[in-house]
Amino acid sequence: MRTPALLSLALSLLWRERSAAEVRTLFWSLLIAVSASCSIGFFSARLQEAMVLRASEFLAADLVLSGSQPASVAQIDKGQALGLQHAQSVEFPSMLASAQGLQLASVKAVAAPYPLRGELKSTPRRFAEEQAGGLPQPGELWAEARLAQALGIEPGARIEVGAIELTLTRLLTYEPDRAGDFYSLTPRALINLSDLAATQVVQPGSRVRYRDYWRGSAEAVLAYRQQTKPGLAAHQQLLDARGGNTQVGGALSRAERYLNLASLAALLLAGVAVALSASRFATRRYDTSALLRCFGLQRRQITQLFCIQLLALGLFASLLGALLGWLGHLGLLHLLGGLLPEELPAVGWLPALAGIASGLITLAGFALPPLLNLGRVSPLRVLRRDLQPLPVAAWLSYALAIAALGLIMWRLSLxxxxxxxxxxxxxxxxxxxxxxxxxxxxxxxxxxxxxxxxxxxxxxxxxxxxxxxxxxxxxxxxxxxxxxxxxxxxxxxxxxxxxxxxxDAPNHFAMNILPEQRQAFVSALEQQGAQSQPLFPLVPGRLIAINQQAVQQLVSKDSQGERAIQRDLGLTWAGDLPAGNKLTAGTWLGTTRSGLPGVSVESKLAENLKIQLGDRLTFSIAGQTREVEVSSLREVDWDSFQPNFYMVFAPGVLDDLPLTYLTSFHLPKSQEDALLPLSRQFPSVTLLQVDAILEQLRSIxxxxxxxxxxxxxxxxxxxxxxxxxxxxxxxxxxxxxxxxxxxxxxxxxxxxxxxxxxxxxxxxxxxxxxxxxxxxxxxxxxxxxxxxxxxxxxxxxxxxxxxxxxxxxxxxxxxxxxxxxxxxxxxxxx
Amino acid sequence: MSNSILSAQDLSKVVPVAEGELTLLHPLSLDLQAGDSLAIVGSSGSGKSTLLGLLAGLDLPSQGRIVLDGLELATLDEDQRAAVRAERVGFVFQSFQLIDSLSAWENVMLPLELAGRRDARAHAQQLLERVGLAQRLRHLPRQLSGGEQQRVALARAFACNPAILFADEPTGNLDSQTGERISDLLFELNREQGTTLVLVTHDERLAHRCHRQIRLEAGHLLASVEP
Known part of the structure; x- marks a missing residue:
């Protein structure tokens, strides 16, 4: 029998048997498998897009190209050619001066349309109502309240930034792309990009971070990412919403993992349903198979015939399932209407294709083994109905099912x-x-x-x-x-x-608490009814060498490692492992081989800087150098809104250095008035509100x-x-x-x-x-x-x-x- | 006074099909006295099984009336007809129709329990001994030969001393020797219990063992013979 004839026979037989219960069950199992998989696929893809969109606020863009030198013209042209919206910022540390004092600040020069996602928030004076939007105009400077406080000035005062004087017009309360890094040690000053040249601060060799912000359709952003990534200079990196912020990134990846796992469970269950109905489908076709063998069809042709039927049924059910899945996800989005952003990005047809592929793989993995039996039915069955085909080897059945599951797992990147x-x-x-x-x-x-x-x-x-x-x-x-x-x-x-x-997650950070204020500050917090975390001593210091080798030579082009050595780290010490930390290697500040005092390093930073147990680290702290040996590595729960540290020293190493204390505390929204007396009582203490980021995370x-x-x-x-x-x-x-x-x-x-x-x-x-x-x-x-x-x-x-x-x-x-x-x-x- | 156990008057069966209607059974009447035996013969598709189904109350006629042991079946609903079957009717089928998950013993106990008999277990055991299966009480149907399965079916059919027994090709699935033994057993039990017997068969020899025969062809009653 020729292939076209076999194809036509297979399809016409299937059509005639369309109302048979087992054909229907097989069809329904597959339909539900594919529609469940597609619904989850479409829904989670769109939800992830929506969440990424919200998470993009933490970057102030969809994608950020960051480097220690300006992006090349070609890199900018590429983005503009793709129709992406563009904004720039230049960030550098600089000593700012007012009539009353000096303070090191992290200055950021920005121009419209920055920020591309989210908004700046500011107040006209301390503790006034927060307003969203706007940007410092040329000649203006916006500063964090703690900077104004350190400089002893109020809005309206003049501040020297390098070679020019700018007017402090507003107090900055929220900067979208700084949200994930809100306990940075140096306070922020925001100026207009057009004033940057006049400050003359940025000179060759200055420590500067250039950022190019991009916003646009997911496809264009992806295209830009793909085109730019291979040509990135050693000093450059691309940040997107997934990698840009640990809190949101963690939540997203956990959710994604969960949704995919649920999808796998749905497919696995559907696979069992397919296996059960395919088995019935096959058993009920033993007679047909024996009869066709009597009519002269070869074993191979019988197998082909039923495989064609299976494929046809599978394709039809899968296509319909994909359509139903798409409709199902629309229904789901409608149900969740109030909670989702109004305009959800489209996600293309990939989830449908993936769902159909999963359906067909499930079908092949779970339905083929019973179907292969059909080719083994003896033609003698027409005379002796009790003759059963020799079953396909059990290992083949299991291997096919496991291979199918493996493929689906790979697709879901579980x-x-x-x-x-x-x-x-x-x-x-x-x-x-x-x-x-x-x-x-x-x-x-x-x-x-x-x-x-x-x-x-x-x-x-x-x-x-x-x-x-x-x-x-x-x-x-x-x-x-x-x-x-x-x-x-x-x-x-x-x-x-x-x-x-x-x-009651901490919604405020208090920094710069002087040792002599420590007791009084804790009592004041208690009086206000705030729930405070422990106070951590804090000494700013910079990692300068690992095993006597300058750290700049060792740094990989990794964001965390690079960022960690380019700025002062908050160093602390503790007798016990801080809450929420978990030792992954070594012992907590135990004895060291070299006899040097021990330090515990956050494990991801250690990985990025290739720091291992027993390595010697040299820090520059307040003009002195201190050498310590790595005695343990720690995992830190960055998702918690509590003070976390990359480096925790053994007690006694840093005690003699000038230190301040850091803590976080929760103050109910209704009691925010308490902040004013607190800041009056402790003028040197910097209070930082993180309600905005908390709320954003909660909504995600x-x-x-x-x-x-x-x-x-x-x-x-x-x-x-x-x-x-x-x-x-x-x-x-x-x-x-x-x-x-x-x-x-x-x-x-x-x-x-x-x-x-x-x-x-x-x-x-x-x-x-x-x-x-x-x-x-x-x-x-x-x-x-x-x-x-x-x-x-x-x-x-x-x-x-x-x-x-x-x-x-x-x-x-x-x-x-x-x-x-x-x-x-x-x-x-x- | 007539001693009629089963009477059918102007009985017909018509079923709807795509082209309109198909008459499975043209109007016929018959009457059966208690203790009688009737063989319904005819070629395949002649309407034998349709008639048996109607007479036993497994299906309802399109027209006509059936009175079984004084009860008019058409006036009863399906559950009431089931109760009539449980009390007064026995069945033997061509493919035995034993319940696979029940042992031989339990299969025979089934109609006794449905009738609420307390001595179901002991009576079923006696019956199985009577049909020569004393050693096979706990065997499942799949562990028995075709002949043995039909003996269990016979024991089950006679378990409640039915007033009337319907047998549909009782030897159809058996070789001639085994078939012969089964039909002997059937008539022996029938005699012992004085049951009325309605038998559908192709087997002329089996048909001749009945008091009366009717022949069907294409749904028509052709002849009624009393050998």
Whole structure:
């Protein structure tokens, strides 16, 4: 038979069988798999775009090109050719002078349309109402309140910046792209870019940071990124919303990971549904296959024929699924209308393509093994119907399913450790708990003999075929397990964010507290009802050498490492490991090999600067040099709004140097009036409000939390799909049994009771499996991946109940035909 | 007074099809006395099984009335008809129709339990011993041969001492030797219990063992023969 003829035969056979239950189930499983995957794909892509958009505010742009020298003309031309909006800033440290004093400041020269995302906020005088927008005009200077305070001036006063004098017109309260770096040590002064040349501060060799801000469509920004990245000079780097801010970046990547994991769970469940219905599809085609073999089709052609059918069905269901997924995500966006930005960026068709690909991969991985059996049906089956094909090797079935999962994991770029922990844990739980259930069902068999008819009818099937029943319970258990784990992770995710930003998260920083003011300041805070964090001693210092080698020669072109050596770091000391810090190597300020005092270094900075345990670090502090040895590396929770430090010294190393104290505290919004007396009482102390960034983070997290909750619905839909596919697989048997019982005179009530008992037991066993599996997976996950202390989750005890209810409900609905099975069918089958 | 156990008057069955209507059974009447045995014969598609389904109350006629043991089936709903079947009717099917998940014993107990009999277990055991399966009580249907499965089906059919027994090609799935033994057993049990028997069969020899025969062709009653 030629290929076109085979193709036409395959399609016409499929068309004729379109109303067959198993064809429909296969179609529906795939449709739900693809629409769930596409909905999640479209929704999370758009949500991520929206979140990136909000996060862009922390950069003041969509993309920032930053360097110690101006960007090249070609780099600027490229952006403008792509139609991107452009703004520039130049930042440099400079000593500012007023009639009353001098102060080192971080000066930033900007011009409209800066900022491209977000707005500057300022007040006309101290503690006046904050206003958004605007920019210092030529001749004007905006300064942070602590700078004005240090210089002893109020708005209206003149300030010398290099060679020119500018007028302080407003007090700067919020600068979008400084939000993530709000406890920088040097206070900010903002001037107009047109005044920069006249200051004559920026000379060859000056420490200057040039920034080019870009804003535009996601495609154009991406194009600019791709075109510019390969040609970046050694001093340049590109920053986007994901890498620009640790707090938002962390939240985004966690959310993304979660959404992808939920997507994997939905696909995995759909895969099981596809496997179940494909198996039924294949079993019901053994006769057709044997007949076609009799008619002269070769084995290979039989396999091709059914593969064409599978592909055609798969493509049709996937395309329709993608369309439904797209509509589904629109519905979801409509539901979340009030919470999302009005104009959500479009995301293209990539999620649809990815969803279709996932659907087809799932189909290939889970439906091919049973379908390959069809090629192995003996033509002799036309004479002997009991002849079964030799099944495809088990390893091939598993290998295909695992390969499919692997491909999907790769597409979702999931964390392999997390995924393996989940899959491995799930598999282990299945094997272990499945064996236990099998043993339990076997031992229950004896009890059944004396049970009433409805119990025997209901449970007979389960107990007489414990292996099949275990398989079914595990398939249903998998649904509950997937939903339980996703629910558990959701809880952890939300708790994590809740902990990160509790309602009493510090919303103010207090810096520059003099040692003699320390006690008085703490008491004053207590009096105002503010909740204060511990006070950390702070000594500004610069890292100048690692193992006696100048640090400039060692720095990689990495933002954090580079930034860390270009400015003073806040150095502190502590006897104990600060809260929220976690040792990753070495011992906390233990004895060192060289006998030098120990220092603990933040692990990411250590990685960037290639600092290892035992390295000697040299710091320049207040004109002196101090040498220390790295005794430990630490992970720091940058998401917390608490003072965090790159370097924590052993007590006694820095005590003799001039120091100030730093702390953060929470003051309710209603009590903000308390700030004024506080600042009057401690004029040298700099108070910094970080409410704006807190609120921005909270709103992002609220969006993500909501999305996370909705994603659970998709997993539930996929789970129900498995449930129905599983029920379909046993429907023929049930219909036959129902018809016999009806013919023998059984009432519908008896059938209903028996069915309910069966499903309740099946659901309860599935729930118990899922409960134990969930705890096992969560233990593996917490222990090996998330590094969270594991505790039992009592709410999981609800799973057996939920399983009983869910399976009973879906089972009763899915097999309602059994109740109405015509007793006449027992004659027809004869 | 007539001792009629089953009577059908002007019974017909018409089903809708794409082209309009298809008559499966043209109007026919018949009457069966208690203890009688009737064989319905005819070629495939002649309407034998349709008639059996109607007479047993598994389906309702398009026209006509059926009175089974004094009850007019058309006036009863499906659950009431099920109750009639449970109390008064036994069945034997060509493909045995045993419930796969129940043992031989439990399959025979089934109609007894449906009728609320307390001695279901003991009575089922006696019946299985009667059909020669005393050693196979706990076997599942798939562990039994075709002949053995049909014996279980016979034991089940006679379990409640039905007033009337309907058998649809009871030997159709068996080889001739086994078929012969099964039909012997069927008639023995029928005699012992004084049951009325309605039998659908292709097998002329089996048909001849009945008191009466009717022949159907294309839904028409061709002849009624009393051998």
């Amino acid at each position: 964390d392999w450790r997390l995924t393996l922990a989940l899959l491995g844990g799930g598999l282990f739980a299945c094997l272990l708990l499945g064996s236990l259930l099998w043993l339990a069902l076997r031992s229950l068999r004896r009890i059944l003999e004396n049970a009433t008819l409805s119990w025997r009818l209901g449970l007979g099937q389960l107990l007489r075929h414990p292996l099949a029943a275990t398989g079914q319970a595990m398939a249903f258990g998998l649904i509950l397990l997937a939903m339980g784990v996703i629910g558990l992770l959701r809880g952890e995710l939300l708790d994590n964010w809740q902990n990160q930003l509790p309602s 997290l609220a969006q993500v939390s909501l999305a996370v909750e909705y994603v659970l619905l998709f997993v539930l839909a996929a789970g129900l799909c498995v449930l129905f596919a599983g029920l379909q697989a046993t429907l023929d048997e049930r219909l036959k049994q129902g018809a016999i019982l009806r013919a023998l005179g059984s009432s519908r009530r008896l059938l209903q009771q028996a069915r309910l008992r069966e499903f309740a037991l099946l659901g309860t066993s599935s729930g118990i499996l899922a409960m134990l599996g969930c705890e096992l997976v969560s233990y593996l996950l917490y222990h090996f991946v998330l590094d969270i202390a594991w505790q039992p989750h009592p709410w999981l005890l609800l799973l057996p109940l939920a399983g009983a209810l869910l399976v009973s409900l879906a089972g009763s609905l899915g097999t309602r035909r059994v109740i109405h099975a015509s007793p006449l069918s027992v004659l027809r089958e004869s």
